[in-house]
Amino acid sequence: xxxxxxxxxxxxxxxxxxxxxxxxxxxxxxxxxxxxxxxxxxxxxxxxxxxxxxxxxxxxxxxxxxxxxxxxxxxxxxxxxxxxxxxxxxxxxxxxxxxxxxxxxxxxxxxxxxxxxxxxxxxxxxxxxxxxxxxxxxxxxxxxxxxxxxxxxxxxxxxxxxxxxxxxxxxxxxxxxxxxxxxxxxxxxxxxxxxxxxxxxxxxxxxxxxxxxxxxxxxxxxxxxxxxxxxxxxxxxxxxxxxxxxxxxxxxxxxxxxxxxxxxxxxxxxxxxxxxxxxx
Amino acid sequence: xxxxxxxxxxxxxxxxxxxxxxxxxxxxxxxxxxxxxxxxxxxxxxxxxxxxxxxxxxxxxxxxxxxxxxxxxxxxxxxxxxxxxxxxxxxxxxxxxxxxxxxxxxxxxxxxxxxxxxxxxxxxxxxxxxxxxxxxxxxxxxxxxxxxxxxxxxxxxxxxxxxxxxxxxxxxxxxxxxxxxxxxxxxxxxxxxxxxxxxxxxxxxxxxxxxxxxxxxxxxxxxxxxxxxxxxxxxxxxxxxxxxxxxxxxxxxxxxxxxxxxxxxxxxxxxxxxxxxxxxxxxxxxxxxxxxxxxxxxxxxxxxxxxxxxx
Numbered sequence: 001x002x003x004x005x006x007x008x009x010x011x012x013x014x015x016x017x018x019x020x021x022x023x024x025x026x027x028x029x030x031x032x033x034x035x036x037x038x039x040x041x042x043x044x045x046x047x048x049x050x051x052x053x054x055x056x057x058x059x060x061x062x063x064x065x066x067x068x069x070x071x072x073x074x075x076x077x078x079x080x081x082x083x084x085x086x087x088x089x090x091x092x093x094x095x096x097x098x099x100x101x102x103x104x105x106x107x108x109x110x111x112x113x114x115x116x117x118x119x120x121x122x123x124x125x126x127x128x129x130x131x132x133x134x135x136x137x138x139x140x141x142x143x144x145x146x147x148x149x150x151x152x153x154x155x156x157x158x159x160x161x162x163x164x165x166x167x168x169x170x171x172x173x174x175x176x177x178x179x180x181x182x183x184x185x186x187x188x189x190x191x192x193x194x195x196x197x198x199x200x201x202x203x204x205x206x207x208x209x210x211x212x213x214x215x216x217x218x219x220x221x222x223x224x225x226x227x228x229x230x231x232x233x234x235x236x237x238x239x240x241x242x243x244x245x246x247x248x249x250x251x252x253x254x255x256x257x258x259x260x261x262x263x264x265x266x267x268x269x270x271x272x273x274x275x276x277x278x279x280x
Numbered sequence: 281x282x283x284x285x286x287x288x289x290x291x292x293x294x295x296x297x298x299x300x301x302x303x304x305x306x307x308x309x310x311x312x313x314x315x316x317x318x319x320x321x322x323x324x325x326x327x328x329x330x331x332x333x334x335x336x337x338x339x340x341x342x343x344x345x346x347x348x349x350x351x352x353x354x355x356x357x358x359x360x361x362x363x364x365x366x367x368x369x370x371x372x373x374x375x376x377x378x379x380x381x382x383x384x385x386x387x388x389x390x391x392x393x394x395x396x397x398x399x400x401x402x403x404x405x406x407x408x409x410x411x412x413x414x415x416x417x418x419x420x421x422x423x424x425x426x427x428x429x430x431x432x433x434x435x436x437x438x439x440x441x442x443x444x445x446x447x448x449x450x451x452x453x454x455x456x457x458x459x460x461x462x463x464x465x466x467x468x469x470x471x472x473x474x475x476x477x478x479x480x481x482x483x484x485x486x487x488x489x490x491x492x493x494x495x496x497x498x499x500x501x502x503x504x505x506x507x508x509x510x511x512x513x514x515x516x517x518x519x520x521x522x523x524x525x526x527x528x529x530x531x532x533x534x535x536x537x538x539x540x541x542x543x544x545x546x547x548x549x550x551x552x553x554x555x556x557x558x559x560x561x562x563x564x565x566x567x568x569x570x571x572x573x574x575x576x577x578x579x580x581x582x583x584x585x586x587x588x589x590x591x
Contacts, residue, residue: 113377
């Protein structure tokens with residue numbers, strides 16, 4: 001039986017939270033939210049050493065959501081971990097003057113850096129990891145990027161530097177859902193052979209089923225043991241995961257479900273939760 | 281004897297003096313340590329130095345990450361590249377995320393005169409000033425540069441500092457360099473014309489005032505090293521007393537010191553404002569002195585502008 005059974009069951013509640021946040025705000029990058037939720041949840045629940053009480057602790061682990069548009073998934077996880085209040089997020093998301101905007105905003109507790117423009121997270125995390133080495137602190141630094149994001153040149157500047165500096169306290173995740181706003185990543189700008197590219201840049205590469213909390217959990221754990229080089233976890237995921245209404249459809253990159261679609265997706269999430277509860 | 285210490289060297293010396301006791305000071309270069317006069321720092325403080333290679337986006341992003349973890353990063357790169365190649369990192373990772381990164385644009389303006397437009401930074405004031413939460417400084421000489429750096433070491437906010445490549449004639453002395461952060465320095469006072477300059481244009485503005493004084497035209501000269509936040513209080517105080525205002529800057533005509541001065545004066549105490557700058561065109565090639573002379577960005581050119589307006 002999975003060691004993460006309760007978390008897997010709970011992940012379906014968070015998918016519903018994401019859906020409700022998107023509906024409340026009248027907008028959101030729901031497709032990527034669904035593919036990134038699993039690594040985000042596993043990271044915050046099992047690995048990231050930060051709590052609402054330690055957001056200013058110099059020894060806390062750092063996380064930067066480089067694919068900042070997956071903010072609704074991030075809100076759901078931050079609320080679930082006690083950093084934010086879900087009712088408040090839903091009431092004010094996307095509203096005039098609200099701090100709950102469509103990308104990470106570091107006026108909110110627990111959010112380290114603003115992002116939204118792609119290709120920024122990895123270089124910033126290189127700086128954070130370097131600071132940890134300089135100060136001889138044992139914190140770890142994490143970032144999650146999208147696969148479409150990898151077309152940004154700055155990602156590869158950061159990849160080069162992380163490897164050059166031997167930053168084994170840095171772990172990057174690529175949400176490899178193979179879709180971006182215009183269609184398939186391989187049609188828009190080819191990313192394969194992805195593993196070989198990162199290996200060639202000097203990274204430890206772990207390629208896992210991005211729908212599996214167990215596989216992601218094991219990968220984060222394995223990354224901690226690697227010395228002398230950074231680790232990238234290629235999380236092979238499904239955009240819009242959790243409901244056939246959205247799954248693997250590029251049109252759901254940014255979309256608000258209709259009332260009918262909402263009910264269908266909600267029912268799919270409930271079925272997913274029941275399946276998780278019945279799983280042995 | 282003419283000064284042989286460029287402002288960039290003054291920056292290195294100031295940082296080295298403080299890095300001994302403040303281990304959070306970190307210098308970052310993008311294969312630019314020689315151009316930045318930062319080789320001595322890298323040799324003396326290898327554990328506080330980061331070489332990122334020719335990668336300006338990485339330079340600024342890494343600096344922001346260091347700052348987010350309590351470091352005091354100083355990111356050095358030619359102003360031409362630092363102000364535009366990594367513009368978005370300056371906007372998002374530094375200004376928007378509110379990180380304590382000091383961006384040091386070296387060889388600014390037309391310092392690389394004969395290398396062509398790719399190496400000129402004639403739009404950096406406009407670009408960096410347009411970013412909310414970004415400060416922009418163009419110190420005029422090595423003594424003011426030192427004072428500025430010491431002041432910036434004390435705060436925890438981002439800033440862009442542009443210095444030129446070559447040594448410039450002293451405006452101040454080591455013992456006499458009045459300085460208050462974000463306040464213009466009044467170099468002389470007169471009520472016929474107000475001359476406002478920054479960076480390497482302060483010296484010719486001061487010399488122009490000297491020439492004009494011999495003709496009975498009295499000028500106030502402001503060293504507006506703090507282009508943003510512009511010291512409007514001092515600016516308006518002296519503009520109100522003057523008949524005309526002339527600005528001088530090593531920058532394109534749009535969005536720089538002259539634009540900001542004209543806006544502040546237009547809103548508060550309208551006067552005739554003449555902006556002297558580089559043209560809105562590829563700059564003629566030559567040494568920076570030759571380029572300045574070609575566009576009248578010298579004492580004679582500034583004096584002539586004042587005369588022609590007052591006539």
